[in-house]
Amino acid sequence: MSQVVRAFRPVVDNDKCIRCGNCQTFCPEGTVLLTGEGVIHDYRYCTGCGICANECPVGAIEMVREGAG
Numbered sequence: 001m002s003q004v005v006r007a008f009r010p011v012v013d014n015d016k017c018i019r020c021g022n023c024q025t026f027c028p029e030g031t032v033l034l035t036g037e038g039v040i041h042d043y044r045y046c047t048g049c050g051i052c053a054n055e056c057p058v059g060a061i062e063m064v065r066e067g068a069g
Contacts, residue, residue, distance in 0.1 A: 023047070
């Protein structure tokens, strides 16, 4: 298995998340899991495209430079 290389990764503020499922629906890689507690990203396969953050209606997903915080 090859390693995914990305410049940014999504970070979710689960307190802000309304669990609408847009991030899961629109993720082209299928790396988003919606749970009762919020959103979990499978970073092993996430390419950091930012579609999940763009589709979030409440801005609960922030794209953070890989390796930061």
